Amino acid sequence: MKYYPLQFEPILKERIWGGEKIKTVLHKPITSKITGESWELSTVEGDVSVVANGEWKGKSLTTLIDGFPNEILGTKVHARFGKQFPLLFKYLDAREDLSIQVHPNDELARKRHNSFGKTEMWYVMQADVDARIIVGFKEKSNPAEYLENLKNKTLLSLLDDVKVNAGDVFFLETGTVHAIGAGLVVAEIQQTSDITYRLYDFDRVDAQGKTRELHVDLALEAINYNKIETKKEYSQNANQSNTVVDCPYFTTNFIPLDGVISASKSGETFTVYMCVEGAFEIMYDNSKLQYAKGDTVLLPATMNSFVLSGKASILEIYIS
Structure with a gap:
C-alpha cells in the first residue's frame, strides 16, 4: 500500500x-x-x-x-x-x-x-x-x-x-x-x-x-468564571517549526517556509498542514503535490519522510 x-x-x-x-x-x-x-x-x-x-x-x-x-x-x-x-x-x-x-x-x-x-x-x-x-x-x-x-x-x-x-x-x-x-x-x-x-x-x-x-x-x-489569558505569543523563525500551542489534545507549530525543509516523522502520529498564506509543495517518493492558501492536507503517520518547498505560512498540527 x-x-x-x-x-x-x-x-x-x-x-x-x-x-x-x-x-x-x-x-x-x-x-x-x-x-x-x-x-x-x-x-x-x-x-x-x-x-x-x-x-x-x-x-x-x-x-x-x-x-x-x-x-x-x-x-x-x-x-x-x-x-x-x-x-x-x-x-x-x-x-x-x-x-x-x-x-x-x-x-x-x-x-x-x-x-x-x-x-x-x-x-x-x-x-x-x-x-x-x-x-x-x-x-x-x-x-x-x-x-x-x-x-x-x-x-x-x-x-x-x-x-x-x-x-x-x-x-x-x-x-x-x-x-x-x-x-x-x-x-x-x-x-x-x-x-x-x-x-x-x-x-x-x-x-x-x-x-x-x-x-x-x-x-x-x-463556564470558567476566572479571568484567563488566551492570546499566544510565538516565534517566527524561518524554515523551522515554531511551537504555538502544546496541550494534551494537540500541538500546533507555525512554519514560515521560505525555501526547503526536510521532514522526518516517527510514525506515532498523523500530521496536518494548513496553508494560511502563500503556496508550497510536498515532495515524497519521487512525487510532488502543490498547495495554496486555504488548503488543508493530512499526512498519514506512516509517511515518515518528505520535503516541504515553497514560500508560505503553514500551521503544522499533530498529537504529542
Missing part, C-alpha cells in the same frame, strides 16, 4: 453570521452568501470528510482509519483514541459576530453528550480594520453575576473585548466564554466535538424571523 498526502472535499456550512470570504479569500466553491464554515477534516457524525485526491478519492476518512488505524492515525494516537479521529479542522468567515458561547470539558461532555470536550485554538488569517473577538471575563465573575447581566442584556459589559490582527493566535480551553467578531477569517483547530452552549445571540432572527436556541442552564456548570 502506497500512502500519500490526503486532501478532502470541504464540508461547507451556511451560518446566519457567514459571508463570502471562504470563496474570495480561501477559494472554496461556495454558492451561498452566508457560508460561515468550511470543515476541512472531520469525523463528526453526519459530517465525515471524503478524500478528494489520489487512489483513495471518494473514500471516507472513517473508512480509511477503520482499515488502517496505525498507518493513518499513528501508533501512539491509535493506542490512545482507538479508531477515533480526535481533531476537527475548520476555516471560518465571520461577516457578523458569532454568538457568545462556551464549550464543555471532557468530563461534562462525556456525561451529557457521550462526546469529547472542545478545547480549541484560532489562527487569524485575515482581519478587517478594528475587528475584535470576545474572550473570557474582564475580571473574575460568578454564576449569579453572569445570570443577572444576561437577564439585563448587559453580558458584554463583563466580557473582554480584544482587537486582533492577522497572525494572532488564541488558545481557548474548555469553559472559556467567547465569540469570533465580525470581519475575521480564522483557521480553527479543535477536539472532535460539535458541542456548543450558546449564551447570547444579540437577539438576532433568521430568515424565518426565528431566534436561535440558547443553552443558558447547560452553560452554568461549563
Whole structure:
C-alpha cells in the first residue's frame, strides 16, 4: 500500500453570521452568501470528510482509519483514541459576530453528550480594520453575576473585548466564554466535538424571523468564571517549526517556509498542514503535490519522510 498526502472535499456550512470570504479569500466553491464554515477534516457524525485526491478519492476518512488505524492515525494516537479521529479542522468567515458561547470539558461532555470536550485554538488569517473577538471575563465573575447581566442584556459589559490582527493566535480551553467578531477569517483547530452552549445571540432572527436556541442552564456548570489569558505569543523563525500551542489534545507549530525543509516523522502520529498564506509543495517518493492558501492536507503517520518547498505560512498540527 502506497500512502500519500490526503486532501478532502470541504464540508461547507451556511451560518446566519457567514459571508463570502471562504470563496474570495480561501477559494472554496461556495454558492451561498452566508457560508460561515468550511470543515476541512472531520469525523463528526453526519459530517465525515471524503478524500478528494489520489487512489483513495471518494473514500471516507472513517473508512480509511477503520482499515488502517496505525498507518493513518499513528501508533501512539491509535493506542490512545482507538479508531477515533480526535481533531476537527475548520476555516471560518465571520461577516457578523458569532454568538457568545462556551464549550464543555471532557468530563461534562462525556456525561451529557457521550462526546469529547472542545478545547480549541484560532489562527487569524485575515482581519478587517478594528475587528475584535470576545474572550473570557474582564475580571473574575460568578454564576449569579453572569445570570443577572444576561437577564439585563448587559453580558458584554463583563466580557473582554480584544482587537486582533492577522497572525494572532488564541488558545481557548474548555469553559472559556467567547465569540469570533465580525470581519475575521480564522483557521480553527479543535477536539472532535460539535458541542456548543450558546449564551447570547444579540437577539438576532433568521430568515424565518426565528431566534436561535440558547443553552443558558447547560452553560452554568461549563463556564470558567476566572479571568484567563488566551492570546499566544510565538516565534517566527524561518524554515523551522515554531511551537504555538502544546496541550494534551494537540500541538500546533507555525512554519514560515521560505525555501526547503526536510521532514522526518516517527510514525506515532498523523500530521496536518494548513496553508494560511502563500503556496508550497510536498515532495515524497519521487512525487510532488502543490498547495495554496486555504488548503488543508493530512499526512498519514506512516509517511515518515518528505520535503516541504515553497514560500508560505503553514500551521503544522499533530498529537504529542
